[in-house]
Amino acid sequence: xxxxLFPRWLACALATVLLAGCxxxxxxxxxxxxxxxxxxxxxxxxxxxxxxHADVLWMENDGGNTxxxxxxxxRGSLLARxxxxxxxxxxxxxxxxxxxxxxxxxLVADTGDNGGLRRTLQLxxxxxxxxxxxxxxxxxxxxxxxxxxxxxDCEAAFVDAAAGKVLLVSKKRHxxxxxxxxxxxxxxxxxxxRRIGTLAGVPQADAQSLRDRPRAARLVGQVTAAxxxxxxxxxxxxxxxxxxxxxxxxxxxxxxxxARKPRIEPLPALLPQAEALAWSANGAGLYAxxxxxxxxxxxxxxxGG
Numbered sequence: 001x002x003x004x005l006f007p008r009w010l011a012c013a014l015a016t017v018l019l020a021g022c023x024x025x026x027x028x029x030x031x032x033x034x035x036x037x038x039x040x041x042x043x044x045x046x047x048x049x050x051x052x053h054a055d056v057l058w059m060e061n062d063g064g065n066t067x068x069x070x071x072x073x074x075r076g077s078l079l080a081r082x083x084x085x086x087x088x089x090x091x092x093x094x095x096x097x098x099x100x101x102x103x104x105x106x107l108v109a110d111t112g113d114n115g116g117l118r119r120t121l122q123l124x125x126x127x128x129x130x131x132x133x134x135x136x137x138x139x140x141x142x143x144x145x146x147x148x149x150x151x152x153d154c155e156a157a158f159v160d161a162a163a164g165k166v167l168l169v170s171k172k173r174h175x176x177x178x179x180x181x182x183x184x185x186x187x188x189x190x191x192x193x194r195r196i197g198t199l200a201g202v203p204q205a206d207a208q209s210l211r212d213r214p215r216a217a218r219l220v221g222q223v224t225a226a227x228x229x230x231x232x233x234x235x236x237x238x239x240x241x242x243x244x245x246x247x248x249x250x251x252x253x254x255x256x257x258x259a260r261k262p263r264i265e266p267l268p269a270l271l272p273q274a275e276a277l278a279w280s281a282n283g284a285g286l287y288a289x290x291x292x293x294x295x296x297x298x299x300x301x302x303x304g305g
Contacts, residue, residue, distance in 0.1 A: 027301050027303070027304040028301070028304050029265045029266075029300060029301055029304045030265075030267065030268045030288075030298045030299070030300055030301075031298065031299045031301070032270075032296055032297075032298060032299075033074045033075065033076075033287065033296075033297045033298060033299040034073065034074050034075035034076030034077075034296070034297040035075075035076045035294055035295070035296050035297070036072065036076040036078075036289070036293070036294060036295045036296075036297065037076065037293075037294045038078045039293070040061075040068075040070060040078060040081060041059060041061070041070060041072065041078065041293065041295065042061070042292070042293035042295075043061045043062040043065060043291050043292075044059050044060070044061060044062075044275060044276050044289050044290065044291055044295055045060060045061060045062040045063075045092060045093050045094070045112075045155070045275045045276060045291055046059070046060045046092060046093060046094040046095030046108070046109065046225065046275070046276055047059050047060075047095055047225075047276035047277065047278040047287060047288075047289060048095040048096050048097040048106055048107075048227075048278045049097055049278045049279060049280050049281045049287065050071070050097065050104070050128060050281065051097050051098075051099055051104040051128065051281055052104040052128040052130070053071070053128070053132060054281075055073060055074055056071050056072070056073065056079065056132065057071070057072045057073070057074060057278065057287055057297070058070065058071060058072075058095060058097070058106055058128075059071075059072050059095070059276070059289075060089075060092045060095050060108060061089070061092065062091070062092060062093070062112070062275075062291060063089055063090055063091030063092060063093075063110075063112055064089070064091075065089055065092075066083065066089065067083065067084040067085075067087050067088060067089040067092075068081055068082060068083050068084060068089075069081075069082045069084060069095075069106065069108075069126070069137065070082075071132050072297075074287065074297060074299070075297075076296075076297055079132050080129075080132045080133055080134055080135070081134050082129060082134065082135050082136070082137050083135075083136050083137070084108070084124070084126060084136075084137050084138070084139070085136050085137065085138050086138055086139065087108075087110075087122070087124055087139060087142065088110075089110070090110050090112075090118070090122070091110060091111070091112030091113065091114075091118075092108055092109070092110050092112070093109055093110070093111050093112040093154065093155040093156075093157075093224075093275075094109040094111070094155060094156055094157040094158075094225055094226070095107065095108060095109070095276075095278075096109070096157055096158050096159045096166075096227060097128075097159075097278070097281075098159035098161045099161060100161050100183075103127055104127065104128040105125050105126060105127055105128065105140065106125075106126045106127075106128060107123060107124070107125050107126075107157065107159050107166065108123070108124040108126065109121075109123055109154070109156075109157035109166075109168070110122040110123070110124065111123075111154040111155070111157060111168065112153060112154070112155060113151050113152065113153045113154070114153055116150075116151040116152065116153070117151060118151055119146060119151070120144050120145065120146050120190060121144070121145055121146070121147075121154070122142055122143065122144055122145075123142065123143040123145070123157070123166055123181070124139040124141075124142045124143075125139060125140050125141050125142070125143075125183075125184075126138070126139050126140060127140050141184060143166070143181065143182070143183075143184075143185060143191070144190050145181045145185075145190060145191045145192065145193055146190060146192055146193070147179075147192070147193050148192050148193060148194070148195060152170050152171075152172070152173065152177075153170065153171040153172050154168050154169065154170050154171055155171050155223065155224045155225060155275070156168065156169035156171070156223045156224065156225050156226035156237065156238070157169075157226065158226050158227050158228045158235070159183060159228070160183075160228065160232065160254065161183065162232070164182060164183045164184065165180045165181065165182065165183055166180065166181045166182075166183050167179070167180050167226075167228075167254055168180070168181065168193060169199065169223045169226050169237065170223070171222050171223050171224065172222060174202070174204065174221060175198040175199055175200065175202060176198065176199040176202055176221075176223045176237075177195055177197075177198055177199075178195070178196055178197045178198060178199060178254065178255060178258055179193040179194060179195050179196065180193065180194050180196055180254075181193050181194075196253070196254070196255040197254075197255030197256075197258055197259055198258070198259070199223070199237065199244075199246075199258045199262075200258060200259050200260060200261055200262070201244070201260075201261040201262050201264070202221045202223070202237075202239065202244065202262075203220060203221055203239070203241065203242060203264065204220060204221045205218065205220040205221070219240045220239065220240060220241050221239055221241075222239055222240060223237055223238065223239055224238050224239060224240060224274060224275045224277075225237075225238040225274075225275060225276055225277040226238065226277070227277055227278050227279050227286070228254075228279070229279050229283045230279060230281065230282070230283045231283055232248065233247060233248055234246065234247050234248065234302070235248065235254065235257060235258065236277060236279065236286055236302075237262070237277075238274055238275075238276075238277040238288065239274070240267075240272075240273065240274055241266065241267060241274075242264050242265060242266055242267060243264070243265045243267060243277070243286070243288070243300060244262040244263070244264050245262055245263040245264075245265070245302060246258045246260065246262045247263075265300070267288070268298065270296050270298070271288060271289070271290045271296070271298065272290065272292070273290045273291045273292055274288060274289075274290045275289070275290050275291040276288060276289045276290065276291075285299055285300055285301050285302060286299075286300040286302070287299060287300070288300055
């Protein structure tokens, strides 16, 4: 049976979100920004706000799909579809925007590993195209790396360009682990990711939930995306249930920042499989979406809630 394009659960959830905050003095944490209806955007696993084009979000699909990047408006319209040549989409799981040497880049994190079988993982740095039209892109450089002690699943990556590092957060381990990899290691080398800390305060399911709904409860605290604010002062971490905010004080490392208890904001019910998170280019807020279709795009206000 063909599924309806706009299922009943989505209509109900939309109504709930649109009514949220009515009569409240503070703005709601989550507000609907747009809805992606294009068939090409059915398994969005990573998102980044363009540093080159105003009001443009870059998206990628999960593993098994073609190696493409999609330019999307905050309202959900597909603006461009760019094929990335010379690489495979083994399991693309996150996307990050960063600036280096006066150029604007996107980092594709091919780091998913549900089966724990991959010996090496890949990171691809791709310069943002000058125009929004369907084209072919090629990585400016790629990084092949491995974990220090065997395979693990990872769906969250962000870039600290000033430090020359890519930061990665493990998914299924508790507490989630924080690793770093050189952003531009010497050519021909395969760096080993360095474990630098763990994330404090990530909510986990209680004993009753584990008894009543064991499969769903085990997913509660799994990290599916992460992004650092453009000013480098806040790390936002996405799980299937919440967004966690880790502030970083001047002089602090990321390991020190995530060792402190975060501020936690619950996600709306409209994101049952939250997989993508990105700070806006100006750092005023974040966008979030998920791996299903039709998929909403939410605007998250760090000052609301």
